[in-house]
Amino acid sequence: MLINDRICLVKPLRELTENPFSYMEVFEVDDAGTQWNPGRKQRVMKVLKWNTPKLVDLIERESLTLRLIEHPCIPKSTIDDFFTFIPNNSSLTLHCLIMEKFEGENLEQWLESNGRISQSVALQWLRQLVEILDEVHRTEIFHRDIKPSNIILQPSGQLALVDFGVARRVTDTYLAKVSGSGGSSTGRGGRYEITSVSTPRYSPLEQVNGQAVPQSDFYALGRTFVQLVTGIQLMDLPIDKKTGNLIWREQTPQIDKPFADFLDELMAPLPGQRPQTTRVILQKLEKLPQQSKIYRVTKSKTFRVSTAIGFMILTVFVTFKVLLPLRAKYLVSQGEKAEAANNFQTAQEFFDSAIKINPQARYTISKFYFEKGLRSTKSLELAKRYYELAIKYNNTNVESYNNLGIVCKQLQDSQCVIDSYEKAFKLTSDNWEGHYGLGTYYDERMKYDLAEQQYQLAIKINRQAIIAINNLSRVKILQGDYNTAISLAQEGLQKTTNSRWQAVLYKNLGWAKFEQKKYSEAKRYLEKAKELDIQRTSTHCLLAKVQGILGDFDNSWLSWEACLLTESREPEVFIWRAEIIERIRQKAPNLIQD
Template identity: 85%
Template sequence: MSYCINPLCEQRQNPKDIEECLFCGTSLLINNRIRLIKPLRPLNENPFSYTEVFEVEDAGTQWNPGSKQRVMKVLKLNSPKLVELIERESLSLRLIHHPNIPKSTLDDFFTFVPVNSSLTLHCLVMDKIEGQNLEQWIESNGRILQSQALEWLKELVEILAAVHRANFFHRDIKPSNIILQLNGQLALVDFGVARRVTSTYLAKISGSGGDSTSRGGKYEITSVGTPRYSPPEQTDGQAVPQSDFYALGRTFVHLLTAIQLIDLPTDKQTGRLIWRNKAPQIDKPFADFIDELTAPLPGQRPQSTEVILQRLKLLPQQSKIYRLTRSKTFRVSAAIGFMILTVFVTFKVLLPLRAKYLVSQGEKAEAANNFQTAQEFFDSAIKINPQARYTISKFYFEKGLRSTNSLELAKRYYELAIKYNDTNVESYNNLGIVCKKIQDSPCVIDSYEKAFKLSSDNWEGHYGLGTYYDELMKYDLAEQQYQLAIKINRQAIIAINNLSRVKILQGDYNTAISLAQEGIQKTTNPRWQAVLYKNLGWAKFEQKKYSEAKRYLEKAKELDIQRTSTHCLLAKVQGIFGDFDNSWLSWEACLLTESREPEVFIWRAEIIERIRQKAPNLIED
């Protein structure tokens, strides 16, 4: 059976081997490669649906050869917003690389106009993920055990890590969008509302340049997602990557209880779901972690997939400790120990306890933004116990680490950490990094100079100061600092790489090559090897040794396909060899992926200017 793609056709089923629809005359072989085999949801089931999804037979292209069964989404309406969404879905599937996410190529997104119709259909083809979605699986199998939940959560977070590394977030995680494949692994599907994290988007959700009383400033951000799974900020049109963690947590509430979220009661004060009594197989540490994922505010949730994976490694040990502390033997022993400890504390620790209490009150005042009161508590604690200054310094240092959304606040915290303990080299190093980001040059120099006086083996500080001079294009000064970092720590691959890069910019290609080769021999980390191979390819390119350059750059791409500069350089080499098709694909990756490397912006400007000269109508001013 073949199906007609024309949504206005009144008889869409056709015999398998004919070329045109018997009713409306539309070609049944789309783009000379795609044949619609069957709809994956009933046609015309929902008259308000703007998409149709088919299983298709794809004869393949030069980028994706070989006939195979795949899936095609067809957008029936030409609404600019809907077209933008399906274009964004195509881009996300091309840029996110993970074996458990559907694959799609540049040729898999196209438009098609049926016969005798003014209707333009936007079509997106992707690989088919075989298996059963978790909504269906739970209906058949019931709630999952904690061991299975931990395994599944780890798999999904690893997939999300690839999504977030590509600067996207999914925005519609729920059981029906997670597939349990035939090989037992989970897959994440339906990137129809995925959003790319760009500076424009961040400006929109932060209200940059707009009225702070309106949603998203002067911009309107579309509210998307699924009720009960989408977090409050996403419902308000201001989703962030941590919004995916909320939906993930709520997904596991459903998997652990086998109860629809709408049927679970809600705490009227906090707005949280009351679910733990429906999941007796889950212990408290794991349940606490699920509730942390579903915290009402993004800042209260784990801030990255890396943090979640680290926490998941610790959860089994926390569960063992929890079960131990709940045992009768432990409680009796703890009671006896407490009595002995009370007697000791009464005579030995009253003053330190008073100081500890004052420190805790200072921390609470700081959290409530009562900064003057906090300082008074801290100063009183130090008068009672001078050792408290180390605790206070550590408190401010950790607040500085967490202040990823406000560099000015991070600077204040590191300065306070130094105020209470001016012998901590790491505080000075971190202050130097923050000052570099806010372009406070005197602060950068002063912070690192004080760090160097405290420690002669502070290679991290020399590396940080080197990156500061590097960004200012003061390559001689940057070289001095990188060399000092390497002299202190010959295994400092990050400094070896940056010095190799600086040598290329200075035109000393042979030294750059030697450094890159030295770094490759010292690391087994694929991402570091990739950037060092990129430097080798870059240096060989500048020496006009194009065959060697191509070989090294392809190796760099194989090790880390995400690095933008590798694609830019590979595009140049491919163009020299006349491989214009692959060169254009590499330029596309160079232009579309995120990068902070200054040379990438130069290369992008060069290719855009070349395109402007050859086809000025293709680029708008």
């Protein structure tokens, strides 16, 4: 088949699918030796299978973007490379976009084969990407989808940035929209509607809310390099519950503090806290090697030994009573270093010696192990060991027992879960977090009566425990007690201003109303939940069901796509996905109408 009198398909660049929700296919094509490709470079072609106005607008915008940017590490495309095509025996118009293909593999693939990168490689790659972004931003465009799979490592060692499908021009009109100027706000971006595009874990909050700015690219760049230097998927890294920031530094012994600080600056929560331009980033990258050198000197063994000797000389005349705690503190620090080097037996010897000198050291050691446990959630067995050691040195810390219960639950160690929480309850009568944790344990095993008891105890102790109120509302839905579920969700909404908690409570309201067959009310609540938190998969699944019943088939189709393709660990979602996949298998392509 010859497309547009010039193009022959060579092979698909990703697995072809019969999924009715897939709207784009990508092929390697033969366009060699023609007037459009005199250099006979390899090329790829995107084919848009849906003709919805927003998707057509995106592929048209991508064509314009690639024509505006002139850089050897960004795909080249001309005005003749964007066209429409109608296959034989079909009335469907396909929009096609051809662009240059870069040889090599994307960094997602490279990471799977090679593991985490060194600091020197990270600095080299980061400088290359920022230089590419410098040209992109100087063209008044920002990418909006930087992630490892959109970065190609070429055989020459040079990186290339691809997939400008959601790129956006920075114009005065756009900035007015995202700032909300020019009228009262009725939605995202003031009185204007801005399309929200985001990739979970890589996109900052302002982009999720449809208010992306050039500094949003820097956030995604920082997150990309955290994945590269840790070798760990972002979803597997723990998150600080207070700040929402990734906890990642423990996984990167090869990274100096100045460089780690710089990556955290790129990922700052607010755009104004990040570097403001690519020029600023490049200037900071020039200074980083010198900062790292100073850091390594101050952390060197010689420097530490010299400092320790000087400290000992200064304190030699201090009384014996003061020296003992200092000696204990030194032994604790040596134990921490031995533990960090995996010399577990040596660490225990140091810690035991410290306690003999100063019994109060046991609380410092317990805190040390407790914090190690917090940072080891990816390696559950290691986290369990740390919490058990924290309890060994201080068996009155309720939080250690609570966290041990959480880890044991993930390890499927039922006896450890129950023992941990029972010991925590004996220490204090107001441990609502423990009752909530034990409730989730029963909840996940579908022992809803036992889960309900624990959630009620948590709420009785702390009437502001929104997380327990939400889970009890969900359990009531699963038990068929929809009125109680609705009352609990409404109670939770009166007690919180947190948008993410409001979103999940509105989702529960919509779910309960759906089960009561009050579909219009269900739709209103679910749309509110989606507005507050667009990334919650269960909301999309329920909204798809409601929209289908109400006859809104186009939007139901899009909601099912989000339900199937977004990340989720909610058990209900897996059930709903299985149901829709089975229906697709039996009735496609007339699924929604049926």
